Amino acid sequence: MTRKSVTILGSTGSIGVSTLDVIGQLGGRERFDVMALTGNGNIALLAEQAKLVGAKLAVTADDRRYQELKVTLAGSGIAVASGTSGLAEAAAMDADWVMAAIVGTAGLAPTLAAAERGADIALANKECLVSAGPLFVEAVRRGGGKLIPVDSEHSAIFQTLEEHQRHALERIILTASGGPFRTWSREDMANVTVETARAHPNWSMGLKISIGSASMFNKALEMIEAQHLFAATPEQIEVVVHPQSIVHSMVGYTDGSVLAQLGVPDMRTAIGYALTYPARSPLNVDRLDFAKIGRLDFEAPDEERFPALRLARLAMHRGGLQGCIMNAAEETAFEAFVEGRIRFLQMADIVEAAMDRLSSISPAASIEDVFAADVEARRTAAEFIAGL
Ligand code: NDP
Numbered sequence: 001m002t003r004k005s006v007t008i009l010g011s012t013g014s015i016g017v018s019t020l021d022v023i024g025q026l027g028g029r030e031r032f033d034v035m036a037l038t039g040n041g042n043i044a045l046l047a048e049q050a051k052l053v054g055a056k057l058a059v060t061a062d063d064r065r066y067q068e069l070k071v072t073l074a075g076s077g078i079a080v081a082s083g084t085s086g087l088a089e090a091a092a093m094d095a096d097w098v099m100a101a102i103v104g105t106a107g108l109a110p111t112l113a114a115a116e117r118g119a120d121i122a123l124a125n126k127e128c129l130v131s132a133g134p135l136f137v138e139a140v141r142r143g144g145g146k147l148i149p150v151d152s153e154h155s156a157i158f159q160t161l162e163e164h165q166r167h168a169l170e171r172i173i174l175t176a177s178g179g180p181f182r183t184w185s186r187e188d189m190a191n192v193t194v195e196t197a198r199a200h201p202n203w204s205m206g207l208k209i210s211i212g213s214a215s216m217f218n219k220a221l222e223m224i225e226a227q228h229l230f231a232a233t234p235e236q237i238e239v240v241v242h243p244q245s246i247v248h249s250m251v252g253y254t255d256g257s258v259l260a261q262l263g264v265p266d267m268r269t270a271i272g273y274a275l276t277y278p279a280r281s282p283l284n285v286d287r288l289d290f291a292k293i294g295r296l297d298f299e300a301p302d303e304e305r306f307p308a309l310r311l312a313r314l315a316m317h318r319g320g321l322q323g324c325i326m327n328a329a330e331e332t333a334f335e336a337f338v339e340g341r342i343r344f345l346q347m348a349d350i351v352e353a354a355m356d357r358l359s360s361i362s363p364a365a366s367i368e369d370v371f372a373a374d375v376e377a378r379r380t381a382a383e384f385i386a387g388l
Helices: 014-025 043-053 063-072 083-092 105-116 127-143 152-160 163-168 207-215 217-229 267-276 308-318 322-338 346-357 367-386
Strands: 004-009 032-039 057-060 079-082 097-100 120-123 147-149 169-176 237-241 247-253 258-262
Touching (some): 004 014, 014 032, 014 043, 014 097, 014 267, 032 043, 043 057, 043 063, 057 063, 057 083, 063 083, 083 105, 097 105, 097 267, 105 120, 105 127, 105 322, 120 127, 120 267, 127 322, 147 152, 147 217, 152 169, 152 217, 152 247, 152 267, 163 169, 207 322, 217 237, 217 308, 217 322, 308 346, 322 367, 346 367
Parallel strands (some): 004 097, 032 057, 057 079, 120 147, 169 237
Antiparallel strands (some): 247 258
């Protein structure tokens, strides 16, 4: 592989740390020029990472932490920036490849900017496609870079959906672990704590996505993400619960064949593939031992206990900004759950109420429309939360 320049938006998170591990495994400074790293609150880790890889720019999204970062990196020769303008500066650095791993809507503007300038985008942040699908896909097309999914499910589909056979695509089957409450009754789920909800059975991930796995809102976001990534219809997107998280997702063709991608639950495989695509590079991750695994189970998801899946279908059918509204309302409800202001199952009630209230908002003509709908959905969700 020739030298590659990279930027990691969200380097201090779970995906960001794994990305730096993969970069290290594939040759580190010998093969990669790290242009910019960004974080938010974890200044110590951001500074340590920036020094280790010799980043040109380190950015904290939090303006209040600028001085702290500046002091920590004093004398290192690494430039420092902060806030929205700092993230924009990181996105504008001339990196060939940008990992989009900021959590939530905060990742939208910098990822969009990197896409517009033609960088290859390794997309972990789902919100770019869920909130601004058509605009984001168009920005990538205009920029001329590649869009390579990192989410394990979408990476699996990307790896099994052969370009020359797209005309024969029949269905996309997203697998879901079912999360920690897969076998729980609705009554038992009513009063769960944040600690129980974040304990994912197979994957080790950030807080937002862990809670999203427990409520299956993460799968709901992934359904919409798949719709935009693979230009699929809502009817083509299926979800099957697969508790072992070994089959990462599948693609069904019109001749009845189903192709699947399998691996241990370790994001570094998908990250490595996105980094060296279309080549594969050797990675030090665990290998599957099929005799040890013994069996793979599949079951239908229960949309009564996990209404998020039904809401994703509703958002896909309604189209327009419903994905954006679903996502923003869910982020607001998630924060309220984490802060103990609402109960676990109320998150879906809040999201559905906000989606219904805002169902007549026109489709986005520009990114400003997306941001406006996002703000309105958060305000609406907050109003419903306050009224509980
Ligand atoms: P984490 O919460 O672990 O990390 C999030 C990153 O975003 C951190 O670098 C964090 O900085 C930064 N960040 C937080 N808030 C802001 C903000 N307001 N502005 C700018 N940066 C901010 O998340 P994950 O790594 O788990 O997930 C990142 C994205 O990847 C999410 O969209 C998630 O859905 C997706 N994803 C994650 C997977 C996983 O296995 N973790 C799998 C597939 C997709 P700091 O830590 O310094 O505060």
